[in-house]
Amino acid sequence: MPAFMFNFLHTYHPQAILVSLGPIHIYWYGLLMVVGVIGGFLIAWRLTKFYNIKPDHLFNLAFYGLVFGLIGARIYYVAYLWDYYSKNLWDIFKIWQGGLAIHGILIGGFTAIWFYCRKNKLNFWFMADLVAIGLSFGQIIGRWGNYFNQEVFGRPTDLPWGIPIDLVNRVSGFENFQYFHPTFLYESAWNLIVFVTLLSVFLMITKKRLSISNKLQANSYNLNHSNVFFLYLVLYSLGRFFIEFLRIDPMPMLFGLRWAQIMSLGIISVSVIVIIYRNIKIKKSAS
Numbered sequence: 001m002p003a004f005m006f007n008f009l010h011t012y013h014p015q016a017i018l019v020s021l022g023p024i025h026i027y028w029y030g031l032l033m034v035v036g037v038i039g040g041f042l043i044a045w046r047l048t049k050f051y052n053i054k055p056d057h058l059f060n061l062a063f064y065g066l067v068f069g070l071i072g073a074r075i076y077y078v079a080y081l082w083d084y085y086s087k088n089l090w091d092i093f094k095i096w097q098g099g100l101a102i103h104g105i106l107i108g109g110f111t112a113i114w115f116y117c118r119k120n121k122l123n124f125w126f127m128a129d130l131v132a133i134g135l136s137f138g139q140i141i142g143r144w145g146n147y148f149n150q151e152v153f154g155r156p157t158d159l160p161w162g163i164p165i166d167l168v169n170r171v172s173g174f175e176n177f178q179y180f181h182p183t184f185l186y187e188s189a190w191n192l193i194v195f196v197t198l199l200s201v202f203l204m205i206t207k208k209r210l211s212i213s214n215k216l217q218a219n220s221y222n223l224n225h226s227n228v229f230f231l232y233l234v235l236y237s238l239g240r241f242f243i244e245f246l247r248i249d250p251m252p253m254l255f256g257l258r259w260a261q262i263m264s265l266g267i268i269s270v271s272v273i274v275i276i277y278r279n280i281k282i283k284k285s286a287s
Contacts (some may be wrong), residue, residue, distance in 0.1 A: 003160070003271045004064035005181070007160075007161050009161045009162075009182060010160060010161060010162060010163070010164070010179070011164070011184070012164075013164055013166065014028075014038075014054040014147055014149075014163075015028075015148065015150040016028060016029065016148055016149050016150070018031060018054055018148075020055060026151075027148075028144075028145060028148035028149070029145035029148060029149050030145075031145075031146075032141055032142055032145040033100075033145060035141050036137070036138035036139065036140070036141035036142035037062075037066060037138055037142075038225060039137055039138060039141060040132075040133075040135055040136075040137045040138035041058075041062045041134055041138050043133060043134050043199075044058065044130040044131065044133060045058055047130055047133065047202060047206075048130070050206055051126070056231050057120065058130075060116065061113055061116055061117075061131065064112040064113065064116055065110070065113050066109070067112070068106075068108040068111065068112035069105040069106075069108045069109030069112070070095070070100065070105070070108070070247045071108050071111075072104040072106075072108020072111070073100035073101050073102070073104035073105040073108065074092070074095055074101075074104065075101060075104060075108075076101040076103055076104025076107065076108075077100060077101040077104060078092050078197075078282030080101075080251065080252055081250065085256050094156075101260075102139070102176075102236075102240075103190075103260070103263050103267075105135075106233075108191060109131070109135075110128060110131070111132060113127055113128065114214065115119060126227065127231050128228075128229040129202060131226035131229075132198060132228055132229045132232035132233075133148065133195065133198045133199055133202060133228065133232075133233075135232070136191055136194045136195040136198055136232060136236065137191075137195045139187070139188070139191040139193045139236075140188050140192050140195060141188075143184045143185075143187050143188040143191065144184060144188060146184040147163070147182065147184045147185070150165050150166060150169040150249060151169065151183060151250075152183060152184065152249050153165055153180040153182065153183055153184070153247075154180055154181025154182070154186075154243075154246035154247055154248065155180065155181055155246050155247075155248055156177035156179065156180055156181075157179055157180060157181045158179065159179075159181070161182060161185070162179030162180060162181065162182070162183075163179065163180055163182045164178055164179055165179075171248045171249060171250070172179055174248060174280060175250075179180040179264055181246045183243055183246050183247050186243050187239065187240070187243055188247070190236075190239035190243070191236070191239075193235075194232065194235045194236055194239070195268060197231070197235060198228050198231060198232055198235075201227075201228055202228050203230070207265075227275055227278065230271040230274055230275050231271075231275070232233060232271060233267050233268070233271040234268050234271045234275075235278050236264075237263075237264035237267045237268045237271075238264070238268060240260060240261075240264045240266040241261050241265065242269075244257075244260050244264070245260045245261075
């Protein structure tokens with residue numbers, strides 16, 4: 001990372017509000033979420049270039065996936081911090097202050113996408129691969145919203161890229177420390193690696209299929225080609241598992257691990273089993 005970036009992170013005190021227009025506030029968190037969603041959608045739309053996908057379906061999937069993904073993300077977040085929200089019910093609706101759990105996005109968003117694909121007779125696995133690529137890109141940008149909200153940061157650090165956290169936002173027990181690990185940055189960087197990997201795999205699959213046919217049918221996108229979604233689940237969860245060791249924000253613990261780590265291990269285990277099973281099935285069908 002360039003030295004000027006170290007200096008910026010170490011000295012700049014981020015503020016949640018980008019600009020205020022009278023009683024109207026535009027928050028960095030919301031803006032970056034929107035930019036991430038638009039960027040992810042444009043990438044997914046571009047990847048349909050060689051496939052027979054109607055643009056309307058992609059727009060609808062983006063809408064339903066986003067709406068139900070955000071609902072799932074908020075419900076999930078509120079559920080594991082219910083001790084706080086049960087006493088502050090109005091805060092449940094203050095999503096501009098942060099508090100959107102990625103595991104809730106996955107549950108809510110991909111459930112909505114599955115129902116939409118089933119209703120409209122679309123290939124869910126193809127769509128899930130597209131959305132996974134777009135989502136990984138959106139996370140690169142969206143994670144910076146946590147920086148401006150001064151939330152989900154890591155343990156205290158003396159590293160030159162440690163970020164300053166205002167006293168009011170410091171976790172109980174860490175009030176005497178000023179600089180903390182920028183876990184948002186670690187996750188954003190990891191998501192960049194995930195995005196590049198998923199995109200490369202998807203393009204490799206597309207190139208292989210184009211060598212067989214000049215007109216690709218999304219509905220023929222089957223077991224032989226649709227491991228991108230599961231690869232996303234494995235790679236993202238792997239990075240999240242290790243980054244969680246640095247985070248100090250409140251979260252339920254189980255067996256000495258944070259809840260997000262337990263979820264990550266579960267997702268990795270199931271996804272790896274599915275990938276192995278699918279590839280065994282592919283080899284059997286080819287023999």
